[in-house]
Amino acid sequence: MTSTTPTPTAEENWLRLDRQICFSLHAASRAFNGVYRVILKDLGLTYPQYLVMLVLWEQDNLPVKKLGEHLRLDSGTLSPLLKRLEAAGLVRRERSARDERSVEVRLTEEGAALRERALQVPRRILAATGFEFDEIRELRERLDQLTGALDSAALEETPGCS
Template sequence: MTTTPTADWLRLNEQICFSLHSAARAFGGVYRVILKDLGLTYPQYLVMLVLWEHGDLPVKKLGEQLRLDSGTLSPLLKRLEAAGLVRRERSARDERSVEVRLTEEGVALREQALEVPVRIAAATGFDVEEIRGLRARLDELTTALDAAARAEAARAAESR
C-alpha cells in the first residue's frame, strides 16, 4: 500500500488516469507529425492498421477491434473512403451489415506506413523489450479495468 496521505489521493499528479491521458496526448502529438506525410489522422491510422492486419471486415467487427462505437467510426470511414483508401459495401450475405474493404491505394499505403512504428519507438526512447513490457502491463491494466467496469455496472444494476 502507499504511504501517500489519503487527502493527497485527489491531487492531479497522483491520478494514474491523468498520467495515461498525458501520455496519450503526447503520443498524439508525435503521431500527428509522423502521419502527416501519409495523409492520415491517428484514428484513421488505427483503422488502417486493423484492415492491413485482418483484411475486409464488417463495420461492427472493426469497431470491436478498435473499441469504437459506430457514431465515432462512421465519420472516420467516410473520410477514409473520400480519400480513396477504403470502400464500404453492403454485405451480400447480410444486407444489414456493411463491409469495409481496402482499395488498391489503401493496400499500397501500407508500404509507406512501415516506418511509422520505427519512428514512434525511437520517439519513446525505450528499447524494444521496454516497449513490449509496457504494452503487456497496459494490456493487463485494460483487462483489469474492463472487469472492474463490468462489476460496477452489475452492482449498479442490482441496487436499482
C-alpha cells in the first residue's frame, strides 16, 4: 500500500512562495496590468474602465447590477468607475423608466466610437505575451475552469450553502 501523505520535507516546501499558484496568478495579473496601463493610455482608459467598455461594446444599455455581474464587481466598486467614464463622456447613466430603483448604463456616441480604436488592444496584448493565439485561448479556457472550480469550492465552504 502506497502512502499519499507527503514527507515532512516535501510538505514544508508547499509553503514556498514560488510554489503558490495564487502568487503566480497575482504576479501575472500585476504584469498584465502594467502592459495594459501603457496600451490603454492611448485610449484614455484604465484597465477596469476598459473592462466596463468591453461589456458595453458587447451589450449596450445594461442595468448597473447586470454590468456588475458580468465583471464580478459590486456596485461600490463599479459606481466610481462609471462616474469617471461618464465624466469622460463615454457613457451615460440614467434611471430606468421601467424600474426607478435601477440605473441603466449606455454608451455615448463617443464611447461607441472608441471601440474602433480599441481593436488594436488585444493584438498588442497578444504580442506582449509572446504566446500564439491558440495558446492564449487554451490558457483562458483553463483559467475559466479554475475560476469555476474555485467558485464552487467557495460555495461549499459558505455556511448554509450546499
